[in-house]
Amino acid sequence: MTYRAPRASIDPDTGKSWLRRALPLVVAHRGMLLTSLVLSFVGLVVQVQIPDVVRLGIDHAIVGRNGHLTRYVAGVAALAVAQGVINYLARRYLLRTAYEIEYDLRNIMFAHLTRMPFGFFDRVQTGELMSRSSSDIRAVQMYLSFGPSILVQCTIAGIAFVLMLSINVPLAIVAMVTMPVIGVLGVTMRRAIFPVSWLIQARLAGVATVVDENINGVRIVKAFAAEGRQLNQLAEAADGVRWAYVTDARLRSRWSPLIENLPRLGQALVLLAGGWMVLDGHTTVGTIVAFNTYVLMLQPPFRLLGMMIMLGQRAAASAQRIYEILDTRSDVEPPAHPVRGRLHGDIEFAGVRFAYPNGTLALDGLDLRIGAGETVAVVGRTGSGKSTLGRLLARYYDADAGTVRLDGHDVRELDLPELREQVGIVPDEPFLFSISIRDNIAYGRPEAGADEVVAAAVAAGADEFIRNLPDGYDTVVGERGYTLSGGQRQRLAIARALLVNPPVLVLDDATSAIDVTVEQRIHAALRTLMRGRTTIIVAHRLATIGLADRVVLLDAGRVVAQGSHAELLATEPRYARVLAEQSRRPDAEPGAGGEPGGGGAEPAGGSGASGAPAPRPGGQAREVTA
Ligand code: ADP
DSSP: OOOOOOSSSOOOOOTTTHHHHHHHHHHHEEEHHHHHHHHHHHHHHHHHHHHHHHIIIIIIIIIISSOOHHHHHHHHHHHHHHHHHHHHHHHHHHHHHHHHHHHHHHHHHHHHHHHHHHHHHHHHHHHHHIIIIIIIIIHHHHHHHHHHHHHHHHHHHHHHHHHHHHHHHHHHHHHHHHHHHHHHHHHHHHHHHHHHHHHHHHHHHHHHHHHHHHHHHHHHHTTTTTTHHHHHHHHHHHHHEEEHHHHHHHHHHHHOOOOHHHHHHHHHHHHHHHHHHTTTTOOOOOHHHHHHHHHHHHHHHHHHHHHHHHHHHHHHHHHHHHHHHHHOOOOSOOOOOOBBSSSOOOEEEEEEEEOTTTSSSEEEEEEEEEEOEEEEEEOOOSSHHHHHHHHHHSSSSOOOOEEEEETEEGGGBBHHHHHHHHHHEOOOOOOOOOSHHHHHHGGTTTTOOOHHHHHHHTTTTTTHHHHHHHHHOOBBOOOOGGTTTHHHHHHHHHHHHHOOOOOOEEESSTTTTTTTHHHHHHHHHHHHTTTTEEEEEESSSHHHHTTTTTEEEEETTTEEEEHHHHHHHHOOHHHHHHHHHHHHHHGTTTTTTTTTTTTTTGGGGGGGSOOOOOOOOOOOOHHHOO
């Protein structure tokens, strides 16, 4: 199924009320909505006729004995059938409108989210986003589609009242006496219950967050034997939900009987006043029966009024939260007149200063030139800004000051999708989708042929282990790729980037979890592939650094030295210090911490079968290049 653009969008004018901003959505579906409203109105008119026919039947056929009882019965039955059919159609159209509006809202939200910059996702919580995109959309949809329908239903009160007036004015007034009370009680009840039902929503979202974190973080929870603590956390959240539900039920059980039984009082009043009138000969028995039905028929619209207010409040709050997201403009704006075309990969950072949205300064006056086709290793302490380089290059974020240039163009002038396609970034913790390995590799180029996918996998040193998986390239990866080892995931991510064949490749610690011997094989393949390609390698292993033509040393968001590995080692004490520090990092020792499967390059169960056959001499890597 392909994405169908929503039929309307939310009015971007933030000065307008939420309802007016959402109006285009309703207007886009006006045909269906109006059909449903007209039908429901006709249905109500038919419904209101029924008690009147019953009245005539009683007065003329039963009391008056005119001999036409069956005609009245047939009349009531026909009206009932007509009302049934009309209501069915009205409901169908209404629900369709409702779900079409919901579909549009969902698409508007999701399309907007896909355009949001990385900084936005740094700030928001996933659980919150999820809850916003479902319960809030539902709340707005309900009000937009059911609101008008409720209003139409309320007109039944007017129609019935007019009919009653035409039959008997004083009795009509008596019958209406309890209605305003029901209306006021309904509104008061909703006011009392609304905050609690709001709380229920919020607390349910809270439980969802706890559960979500527990499931996603299950490996950490188990590793630290924190199940007990997590259970307590869940119990607390669940208890909050329980309290809110119980309070809600208590309030409802206090109010509902009051509202539900008031109409009986109305019926009693009709019986009393109508009875006197019948005894005095001012009205008929049929009228009392008809009015009895009207009293019951009138009551739902007055109760719905309360519901309408509640729906309105909820929708207003939900709409505010949805708008909060929709009104967040992407700070990474696509250029008005984008420069297109294949890049050579000539990179220049000129006086680049950048702080993350939370204020952390990552790059502080960075100057760096990397010629097309060059391979540069970026080395530095954790937090020195190494990863940030690639992120600015691909415009995940924009620099606060200074310029990032590619082939002489400010990256902000380049066509954004093309830029991201041509700067391939392989992160150290790649994300895999729960789809087949083939599709994961071909993610950036779904149209790639099977042979190309295999070639990319071979270059990334992944082909061998993939073939050893039960279904080979068709093996469906578990959620987030957890069925694979860290090193295997990294190899798939490298294959994924290579398949796109970007002129600029950023390997951001992309081989940190890969066994050194496997890494050397990958790099042998990469060496060919890196030819003619600009490659930035964020690295801390000497074996990886050894691949580069030049080493750049970063410190506190600045280039502090650059040159060949040997030069830096000889002239730059800070370089030697950083290397020494990093060789002490657990993942600098291959097999010690990099491959979480416990068996070096492969997961525990698969090491025998899935390639990476060589033993892993711990210090070998350093000896190779140091
Ligand atoms: P390195 O790759 O050298 O370890 P980074 O470029 O990842 O360093 O980070 C540079 C600085 O920016 C660090 O202080 C880090 O904490 C901070 N940082 C990195 N990513 C983010 C982010 N998404 N939001 C806020 N701060 C970040």
